[in-house]
Amino acid sequence: MKAQEKRISDVKRFAGVYRCVECGKCVAVCPMSDMYVNFSIAMSPRGIIKKAIVGENVVGDENIWYCTECNAGTDVCPQGVSCRDLIHGLREIAMDDMIPANMKQCIVCHKPFVAVPVEHFVFARLSAEAPNVIRVLELCPSCRRERYMERNA
Amino acid sequence: MRFREKNYTGKMGVIDLSDLSVQVAPLEESLISEHIGGAAVNRILLDRYDGNDSIVLGTGPLTGSFAPASCLLVATFRSPLSGKISNVPLTIRNGSEMKFAGFDFLVMNNTASQPMILSVHEGTMVFHPAGPLLNLTIAEMSSIMRREIRDIRSWIIAGPAADKRAVSASVSVSRGGSFDKTGLASVMASKNIKGVLFNGIDGLSYGDNDLTRSEAMMKGLSTSLHGKGPGFSRILQHLGADSSIMELLPIKKMRQRACYHCPFPCMCHVEVTNETLFDGKDSNGIRTLLLTDHLGFMTLADTFNADVFPIMAACNEWGLDPVAVSQIIPRGGSLDEVLSMIKGLFSGPELKVKEVDGHTCGTVSCSIPRQEADRFGGGIPPLTVIGDFDSPENWKRRVALSMILGICPIFLLMFPDITDVDLLSFIDPEKESRSSLQIRLQAAIDDVCRA
Amino acid sequence: MPPRHSYILFDPEKCTGCGTCEMVCSQRNTAKIAPSSASIQVIRDEDLGKNFAILCQHCRRPLCLEACPTRAIEKGDDGIVRINKLFCVECGLCTMACPEAAPLRDQKTRGINKCDLCDGDPLCVKHCPEKALTFTRGKAFRWIKGLRWSVQLVSFLLLVMILVGTFCYFTAGAVTLACPAGVLQNVASSKTIVLVGVSAALALLILTALAGRLFCGWVCPFGFILDLVGTIIPKKIGWPSFLKSRMTKYGVLVGAVGASSVLGYQAFCTICPIGSLCRSYGVQGVFRGAELAIVPAIASLEVAERRSWCRYFCPVGAVLGIMANARLINIVIGAKQCKKFSCTQCAEVCPVGVIDKDLLREGVSPIIPMTECIMCMRCIDRCPYGAAKINVRWRKGVPGIPEETRL
Numbered sequence A: 001m002k003a004q005e006k007r008i009s010d011v012k013r014f015a016g017v018y019r020c021v022e023c024g025k026c027v028a029v030c031p032m033s034d035m036y037v038n039f040s041i042a043m044s045p046r047g048i049i050k051k052a053i054v055g056e057n058v059v060g061d062e063n064i065w066y067c068t069e070c071n072a073g074t075d076v077c078p079q080g081v082s083c084r085d086l087i088h089g090l091r092e093i094a095m096d097d098m099i100p101a102n103m104k105q106c107i108v109c110h111k112p113f114v115a116v117p118v119e120h121f122v123f124a125r126l127s128a129e130a131p132n133v134i135r136v137l138e139l140c141p142s143c144r145r146e147r148y149m150e151r152n153a
Numbered sequence B: 001m002r003f004r005e006k007n008y009t010g011k012m013g014v015i016d017l018s019d020l021s022v023q024v025a026p027l028e029e030s031l032i033s034e035h036i037g038g039a040a041v042n043r044i045l046l047d048r049y050d051g052n053d054s055i056v057l058g059t060g061p062l063t064g065s066f067a068p069a070s071c072l073l074v075a076t077f078r079s080p081l082s083g084k085i086s087n088v089p090l091t092i093r094n095g096s097e098m099k100f101a102g103f104d105f106l107v108m109n110n111t112a113s114q115p116m117i118l119s120v121h122e123g124t125m126v127f128h129p130a131g132p133l134l135n136l137t138i139a140e141m142s143s144i145m146r147r148e149i150r151d152i153r154s155w156i157i158a159g160p161a162a163d164k165r166a167v168s169a170s171v172s173v174s175r176g177g178s179f180d181k182t183g184l185a186s187v188m189a190s191k192n193i194k195g196v197l198f199n200g201i202d203g204l205s206y207g208d209n210d211l212t213r214s215e216a217m218m219k220g221l222s223t224s225l226h227g228k229g230p231g232f233s234r235i236l237q238h239l240g241a242d243s244s245i246m247e248l249l250p251i252k253k254m255r256q257r258a259c260y261h262c263p264f265p266c267m268c269h270v271e272v273t274n275e276t277l278f279d280g281k282d283s284n285g286i287r288t289l290l291l292t293d294h295l296g297f298m299t300l301a302d303t304f305n306a307d308v309f310p311i312m313a314a315c316n317e318w319g320l321d322p323v324a325v326s327q328i329i330p331r332g333g334s335l336d337e338v339l340s341m342i343k344g345l346f347s348g349p350e351l352k353v354k355e356v357d358g359h360t361c362g363t364v365s366c367s368i369p370r371q372e373a374d375r376f377g378g379g380i381p382p383l384t385v386i387g388d389f390d391s392p393e394n395w396k397r398r399v400a401l402s403m404i405l406g407i408c409p410i411f412l413l414m415f416p417d418i419t420d421v422d423l424l425s426f427i428d429p430e431k432e433s434r435s436s437l438q439i440r441l442q443a444a445i446d447d448v449c450r451a
Numbered sequence C: 001m002p003p004r005h006s007y008i009l010f011d012p013e014k015c016t017g018c019g020t021c022e023m024v025c026s027q028r029n030t031a032k033i034a035p036s037s038a039s040i041q042v043i044r045d046e047d048l049g050k051n052f053a054i055l056c057q058h059c060r061r062p063l064c065l066e067a068c069p070t071r072a073i074e075k076g077d078d079g080i081v082r083i084n085k086l087f088c089v090e091c092g093l094c095t096m097a098c099p100e101a102a103p104l105r106d107q108k109t110r111g112i113n114k115c116d117l118c119d120g121d122p123l124c125v126k127h128c129p130e131k132a133l134t135f136t137r138g139k140a141f142r143w144i145k146g147l148r149w150s151v152q153l154v155s156f157l158l159l160v161m162i163l164v165g166t167f168c169y170f171t172a173g174a175v176t177l178a179c180p181a182g183v184l185q186n187v188a189s190s191k192t193i194v195l196v197g198v199s200a201a202l203a204l205l206i207l208t209a210l211a212g213r214l215f216c217g218w219v220c221p222f223g224f225i226l227d228l229v230g231t232i233i234p235k236k237i238g239w240p241s242f243l244k245s246r247m248t249k250y251g252v253l254v255g256a257v258g259a260s261s262v263l264g265y266q267a268f269c270t271i272c273p274i275g276s277l278c279r280s281y282g283v284q285g286v287f288r289g290a291e292l293a294i295v296p297a298i299a300s301l302e303v304a305e306r307r308s309w310c311r312y313f314c315p316v317g318a319v320l321g322i323m324a325n326a327r328l329i330n331i332v333i334g335a336k337q338c339k340k341f342s343c344t345q346c347a348e349v350c351p352v353g354v355i356d357k358d359l360l361r362e363g364v365s366p367i368i369p370m371t372e373c374i375m376c377m378r379c380i381d382r383c384p385y386g387a388a389k390i391n392v393r394w395r396k397g398v399p400g401i402p403e404e405t406r407l
Helices: A002-015 A025-029 A045-054 A072-076 A083-097 A116-129 A133-138 A141-152 B002-007 B029-035 B038-048 B094-100 B138-148 B184-190 B210-223 B231-238 B243-248 B294-318 B322-328 B335-347 B370-375 B392-405 B409-414 B420-424 B431-450 C020-030 C063-067 C093-097 C123-127 C143-162 C180-190 C195-211 C214-219 C221-232 C248-263 C267-271 C273-279 C283-287 C289-303 C308-313 C315-326 C345-349 C357-361 C378-382
Strands: A103-105 A112-115 B011-016 B021-026 B055-059 B073-078 B085-090 B105-109 B116-121 B124-129 B154-158 B171-173 B193-199 B255-257 B267-272 B287-291 C007-010 C040-045 C050-055 C073-075 C081-083 C133-136 C169-172 C175-178 C329-333 C388-392
Touching: A002 A083, A025 A045, A025 A072, A045 A083, A072 A083, A103 A116, A112 A116, A116 A133, A116 C063, A116 C093, A141 C040, A141 C050, B029 B038, B029 B431, B038 B055, B038 B073, B038 B085, B038 B105, B038 B392, B038 B431, B055 B094, B055 B184, B073 B094, B073 B184, B085 B171, B085 B370, B085 B392, B094 B154, B094 B193, B138 B154, B138 B294, B154 B184, B171 B184, B184 B193, B231 B243, B231 B267, B231 B294, B231 B409, B243 B294, B255 C050, B267 B294, B287 B294, B294 B322, B294 B335, B370 B392, B392 B409, B392 B420, B392 B431, B420 B431, C007 C050, C020 C040, C020 C123, C063 C073, C063 C093, C123 C133, C143 C214, C143 C221, C143 C273, C143 C378, C175 C180, C175 C195, C180 C195, C180 C248, C180 C267, C180 C315, C195 C214, C195 C315, C214 C221, C214 C315, C221 C273, C221 C289, C221 C308, C248 C267, C248 C308, C248 C315, C267 C273, C273 C289, C289 C308, C329 C378, C345 C357, C345 C378, C378 C388
Parallel strands: B011 B105, B116 B193
Antiparallel strands: A103 A112, B011 B021, B055 B073, B055 B105, B073 B085, B116 B124, B154 B171, B154 B193, B255 B267, B267 B287, C007 C133, C040 C050, C073 C081, C169 C175, C329 C388
16 A cells, blocks of 8 residues: 555656646546536546645545547647646556556457446447447557457558 | 767667666767778677677668668677677667667676666667566567557567576567577576667758669669569578478469668568467467578478478577577487477576588588687678679678678678769768768778687 | 548558558657657557558547537538637547547646648648548549449430330330339239230349349439439438338338229339339320329428438339349448448438448448348538448358458
8 A cells, every 4th residue: 555655746746736726727628528428526636636745545536537648738728737647647546457447448458458438438438429439449559459450551 | 070970870789787887978080980880889888898898789881771671780799609709790770770769889898787678769768677578489479568568669688598697599570580690699698688679760861862763772782683573582592492301392382571771681581380389379279480581490490391481480489599499409310209309498507509511501411611600609600602702701801891881781682783983972961071971981891700 | 512521541461560640640749759749640560560640630620629619620611620829728538538549648748639631631641651641622523423323314315205214114126115113013913924025024123133132223214313312402310110111111012903804904114203204204104194193292202301201112123132242243331441439421321221320330231131222322422431341142242351350
């Protein structure tokens, strides 16, 4: 448990969360606000950063699994805080012991490759357009590539 | 000097296998400005760490660049067979991937305490224990490595034959054997280094007109391609393979394969349907065999005729030198007998290549003396019929040129129109300074050819 | 004009895996030689002995465009799918959505580098030493299309305008030709078999038995009218599903023959749209106003589906469909060769809708029921990958590799 706490604090320091000035620019650009109807301050990068600063249990938090790990928040931050690195690091720690239900595993190689809420979003977007195509969402990109080659070459 | 910045990543790694420590040192300016690179620099590095039984992996200035066939990684070591220094060309993508992984030269000193795999990635090196991989075929190893270590873009690996300390083991580049006939695999096995994996995701800068220059060069080549059909069979033709060997090749079914940025696909995939040999992925019962070793194939075909494909596949999978196999196994047995005999070869005690006649490379008679061929790994086809490489001396210099610059030697032998000046223009487009470079290159060639 | 469909075609047979395409692509993407940053990736599989380049197919309906949360991806009028760097936040949902597994992520910087076909002059195509990559903007000239329309026009002129009323029954010297459905009704109504009549019907039946329902797609004058109307009416509203039974036409055939035998005259032929069309031209056509009305009435069914009459009702098609079971040639679509996710143009262009789009998207070659196929060869004409072909019947499987793998 000690080791995990040390790693969490490493991740926080690496992401630079203590520099956060709570300007909210990351929330303004965050694509999650368009993606999820239940987007809230707790889910937003600012909310997660705040939670990390005050030392709550962020690793066990449901909200870290909504992020797409994009560059938007990191790019606009005036203080150089990287919400992407923070959430990525927290997810890695959460995945240490076991793969949580919030990570989708590839049906071929069983490696987790995307967070479930993100996958749900893509699924919802695509299901209207091409219900037959979305089965590829079961495969991680590299397995998808191999399948694709096996079938086509 | 621009030379270093453009053509090298500027880093070399010195590995002490005894404590698995890695020292990343900047590439010395003087070293490459004097000796250009590749086999010549390897030689200097080998001398520097003399007594450590080192293996030096080195790239040339053109490796990974827009120069055609710039795939070469040169492994320089002291051959256990001849006791002399040998430069083995490692093709496909190894040279370029090593550069993209951030290293120009790797020196491996001393011996590891247990079998290890070295993975080179983004300027760092990671050791993986290779215990579970011992005595597995290359196919089994590759499937395990792909599962355990993601993102492998190319590798050199010693097969199960080398684990048994067979002297005629041959290192395997990708899945298709290699031009190593001087014991690189057994040296690697004796140093407990099972394989080196490269995952080059970085980039290399290039000169302004390199791409157009490369394109112009390739365009010129397409008119001077020698012969017809797949590159592999074309090389066999030039080596003087008779029609009985040529008929064995399923020309229509061969899928061609080329090394990094090479316009001449000298390798090929052939379908084989002997299930007993492989334990890899299954694809409708058809497995393919990657043929890279022209001399090995020719010698085997000469000895075993129609059984050549399963035997060649066995050599590839078990990491054996096909030329040695054809010399040790007597002719005339059935396929199963031959395969069990080959398997018996490396389960037994040490295996040595029979003393061979000074003027043959396997069963291919050629004008290249054995010790000269062994200087360059012993597996480079004696393509002396094309252009003015009719003399062993010219052949030797041509191969040395390719090994120094980091260009595939087969490509340079097949296309005699390409001169060293053409190639040096990728390093230095200025004519004036190029001439001094040319002089140093000639000196480096002399160096490589002398020892 | 609809947007063009530009893309790069890849031939796995020619690829040697040299990676020159990766080099030149990365050189444009990152100003460095860095194959792992390229938007085209060559997979080299030594187990299967294959080299395969994966790249963006610039789908006609791009899924990446749908999945993008910031709507940064757009498909231009030139058919090129581009990412607007201003809006892209590099979240990578496009890589998730891409069914073609196109390499979008730069492995070094984790950024998104999408193929934009080098704005119409792709470097990878230019530098491929084996010419395994070819750039296409879609076929400009479709010769089968031109040929079919002209054959249809000529036969329309011949059957309807010049040789009035001849499709149903026509004698010129020793040659007698007749509509097979008409002959069946004739036999039923008169209760006698006239050898001349049967042999007259044979000509068309033999043609169908050899080459499938070539008549329906290429000759039938009413089919020509339907095709014309179908091109004018672009939007289809679709049929209610209870009407969508292809067996209906056999019922119509049985009904027509039965009615003939009961009533003693060829009742159906008086309302047959093909016959009505043939008879309604010229002087006598004016007097048969009622018959002439049948043609636009049935042609208006095109609003629902293309060739609705041919699909579900035409008794002539039913007779020919039965005969087509004996045909010597098949139309095959090899899913191995095509980009099934993004294309399915063959299914869209098929006037009788016999190509199973869903099956195609799963990577399985659909079996085309030749009793329904009217041999118009639109699929062959349209397929940019050469996957739709005419195959002789005894050759099993489809072009390329016979066995198919499901996803």
